Amino acid sequence: MRAALEKGAAVAGRRADAVRARVVAAAENVPGVAVAVEGDAVVLSGRGMTRRTIVDPRLQDIAGWGR
Numbered sequence: 001m002r003a004a005l006e007k008g009a010a011v012a013g014r015r016a017d018a019v020r021a022r023v024v025a026a027a028e029n030v031p032g033v034a035v036a037v038e039g040d041a042v043v044l045s046g047r048g049m050t051r052r053t054i055v056d057p058r059l060q061d062i063a064g065w066g067r
Contacts, residue, residue, distance in 0.1 A: 016040065023062055030058045 023042045027035045033046040044062075046052070053059045 026058070026062050030056070033059075 020037060020040075020042050024035050024037065027033050027042070027044050032052075033044055033049070036043045036045070044059075049059075
């Protein structure tokens with residue numbers, strides 16, 4: 001059982017790394033958005049981010065949650 005848990009944690013860690021890299025790459029292409037990786041989180045900042053997230057298709061599904 002321990003081996004299965006360790007393998008699952010390793011797979012989840014690689015998946016999280018891949019998602020973080022994809023979010024950073026996508027956000028870097030959006031003008032006016034600053035991207036920072038803080039621990040396990042990707043922090044996007046910029047002027048009017050709430051409004052821009054609603055109206056800008058580049059930001060609407062940046063994390064791929066709908067997939």
